[in-house]
Amino acid sequence: MPTDAAPLSPAPPRPRGRPATPPDAAEARQRLIRAGLIFLTERGYGATALEDILRSAAITKGAFYHYFDSKADFAEALISAYHAHFARRLDRRLLDPGLAPLVRLRAFTEDAESGMARHGFRRGCLIGNLGQEMGALPEPFRARLTDVLADWQARTAACLTLARDDGTLSPHHDPALLAEFFWTGWEGAVLRAKLDASPAPLRRFRQQFFALLTQ
Numbered sequence: 001m002p003t004d005a006a007p008l009s010p011a012p013p014r015p016r017g018r019p020a021t022p023p024d025a026a027e028a029r030q031r032l033i034r035a036g037l038i039f040l041t042e043r044g045y046g047a048t049a050l051e052d053i054l055r056s057a058a059i060t061k062g063a064f065y066h067y068f069d070s071k072a073d074f075a076e077a078l079i080s081a082y083h084a085h086f087a088r089r090l091d092r093r094l095l096d097p098g099l100a101p102l103v104r105l106r107a108f109t110e111d112a113e114s115g116m117a118r119h120g121f122r123r124g125c126l127i128g129n130l131g132q133e134m135g136a137l138p139e140p141f142r143a144r145l146t147d148v149l150a151d152w153q154a155r156t157a158a159c160l161t162l163a164r165d166d167g168t169l170s171p172h173h174d175p176a177l178l179a180e181f182f183w184t185g186w187e188g189a190v191l192r193a194k195l196d197a198s199p200a201p202l203r204r205f206r207q208q209f210f211a212l213l214t215q
Contacts, residue, residue: 028059028063032068036077037082039056041123079130079145087151087152102169105160116193116194116199117199123194127187128187153182157179170214189204190202
């Protein structure tokens with residue numbers, strides 16, 4: 001042993017409160033988020049037991065409470081994660097310079113239909129699911145959910161504005177009102193597609209919405 005080795009410093013006192021974050025904390029938290037999104041888009045908030053999420057994510061209850069204070073706190077994190085994911089999906093289509101604006105919006109609806117079909121129409125929209133359960137959710141969720149929908153509407157309105165500017169959408173249409181109408185109808189179509197386990201409601205809404213744009 002070298003004689004010039006520095007003496008060992010005393011161990012620092014352990015901080016109070018939650019234990020130190022383990023090295024794989026980010027990966028474990030992501031497993032919780034992924035599992036939570038699957039269960040809540042399939043079953044909803046009230047019908048999902050925390051134990052089912054923990055079992056699917058291979059996370060202990062103690063570890064869960066390291067990341068989240070409660071099931072409601074967890075649901076808020078799921079809303080944020082879903083919003084970020086969905087905004088990327090919207091932007092990938094609605095900002096595609098290789099397609100005309102209305103074609104971009106149609107492509108988004110077709111992508112969404114393919115995504116539901118891939119999971120056997122068992123999964124709906126997290127925001128729509130939570131909105132239907134608003135009576136059983138903490139009141140602050142109301143503003144959070146409406147903010148997400150408002151963001152989606154704004155992105156859609158921007159795309160419809162481009163369509164009006166290039167002449168493919170009649171100038172008498174209001175892009176903001178159309179975007180609101182689109183999301184109100186689309187969320188209903190997603191719910192019905194999940195209920196019917198069929199793409200037919202999505203296709204009927206798409207057909208009627210784009211027919212409206214030609215008037």
